[in-house]
Amino acid sequence: MINNLEQTFRWFGPQDPVTLQSITQTGATGIVTALHHIPAGEVWSPEEIEKRKTMIEEAGLQWSVVESVNIHESIRIAGPERDGYIAKYIETLKNLSAAGLSVVCYNFMPVLDWTRTNLDYRLSNNASALRYEAAALAAFDLYILQRPEAVHEFTASQQEAAKTYFDSQSDDEKTQLTNIIMAGLPGTDDVFTIEEFKVHLKKYEHIDAAVLKQNMAYFLQAIIPDAEKQGIKMCVHPDDPPFSILGLPRIVSTEQDLVDVVNACPSPANGLTFCTGSLGANPANDLPGIVERLGQHIHFLHLRNVQREPDGSFYEADHLNGSTDMYAVMKAVILEQQKRAGAGRADVAIPMRPDHGHKLLDDFNYNTYPGYSVIGRLKGLAELRGLEMGIKRTLFS
Template sequence: MRHTWRWFGPVDRVSVQDAAQAGAHGIVSALHHIPTGDVWPLDEIAKRQDQVRAGGLEWEIVESIPVSESIKTQTGPWREHIANWQETLRRLSVAGIRTVCYNFMPVLDWTRTDLRWTTRHGAKAMRFDRIDFVAFDLHLLERAGAAKDYDAGTCEQAQRRFREMNDARKLGLSRNIGAGLPGSADGYSLPQLRAHLETYAGISREKLQRHLIDFLTEVTPVAEQVGINICAHPDDPPWALLGLPRILSSAEDYTFMLREIDSTANGVTFCTGSLGARAANDLPAMVRQFAPRIHFIHLRNVRREELKTPCSFYEDEHLEGDTDMVAVIAEFLSEEKRRRAEGRTDHQIPMRPDHGQEILDDLTRGAQPGYPAIGRLKGLAELRGIERALSHATYGLG
């Protein structure tokens, strides 16, 4: 695998040079300051490349070109936004970038109730508390009809939890859930979130799936023409939230997407953390199933705190949690071996150590939540060790 590292640009408290010292081969980044729906300017793409090169690496992966809510709902300037997405692909290709990650989650992208939850040994990790989230939905957001989405016992627990919350916790919970994509300045106040939810009235799961296919029908041919692989990130967490449908949460969801747009350029960002929060997802089996179409890998581990789905979970250490990371990496190495035998130019699949617990000096650095320096360095070192061991000639995966 090719080891990459997410970098949020000059505002990131973890530098490109830090990433190089951690052992990264390349950088994953995006132009977070460009408004969603706009074309990425050529000079801004070149500027980001220069910033990365100044740290000793190359910008290799885009994560992400945001897909606008207009595209997802097919309202407003959605056709213009698709055209702009296509043009951005063309410009990135000219710049030499060959992999673009995106997601199709409505309104809320990744969602956590705690951005710096204290673990058993004092590290800080991101966490999703199911009851806190329901308390937010019922008593802070006060979404119309929300109680119908939960059983009576869950509603009672959420009411008790809400009564125990002080004002600081209520404010923090609202901010955490309303946060935008990592690295983005976007975020939602409660009134803004309510307004965005209203735009999805009447959009069923099946309709949102069709909108995804409509989007891919337009952008995949352009990706093919310019030599870029586009890859859809799974829902995080992988279940419906706030009455919104989610459509990339399971093997069945990805099977539908890949079957409807049957092109190598249309592929998967395989995130073990997002998919691993859903107990029914068999991750090694999913890698085997989708291996030829997996273009980007996020390796992280979550610990599910309940047997049910949805569940509470937190970001565990990379080799802990509920995902068998050794088995997952073994599947990826087998796929890379198969690709080399086929002569595929993309036989080396880029991966990044996704998220990480804040440990040691991370605790005072103030980096983007989930993206510490030392926590990710530790994760990358552990993952690299598994890869190196499994790639040894004795085991036949190298």
């Protein structure tokens, strides 16, 4: 029997209502975290890294994956300061390597991280899920942000749906929608104002997907040789959602995008975070096929499910129920593990975490980060653990 996937849990640090002690009861052994208090672009010092690592180990866990070392916007837009920020990024990677950390997740999404329009979408059992509603996003873009180009980017039917949605919302609901969409990076409570966001949009005025890919290739070609020397495995997280929003380009949304990433700087250090939720929101993505064809480059797994809707909307479904065939995905991952074991690779136990759990039961008593309640993720982890065991017993018994 090949090694099990490494079961991990995301933790946002000492301020997270989900404690390390709680995580030890989920069955997870690894922690996925970052130094969210350090601004993007600044160096993570050895002292700060060791402080966080010690905190995790004293709870009987290990720091398995760094998610994320965020990339400064100057790197994405090819600003005059980008080489300086790349040098700082490399210094952070060296400090992480010296502390024994070797898997670093990051993303190349401009301005905003993952985007939703509803953080409390109630399911039939009254559990709370995250939701992306296409009409709500369009309503924000057309009537709140009032981006001039938006009118040319939505069809007549999409604009009609957006107007219907906008007219149905109270002023408070419109403010809430704005705050949800304008939220900053995970692990922070930052929210852009409309004017601040417009300033950021202006920076991308002449940056389309092709230019952003060039800027990403520049970044990878600068850091990957050092990452490889340090034994660091970089793994890019796909765009969420996997299509352009608010006029911002997306370049890690399809299988071809993933191929372009690994080809930008071929190296064992240049790899992928395989997020079934992000990629699964695009019906054109063949998730089991992506694992089969690009599995050797996968350093980290985010396993969650979304239920897609015809208009491009989606919501976070149960981990084993939704538009993605999680059985087929898990089987493909296990076959990739078998290939690695046969090749003598050391990274057979790929770190995996259950992503974006529902709020269930006692979760409603805690103000956790959206998608990161403890019981909802515990349920997802238990389901994924059982699925993995069942497939392995069937394949290898």
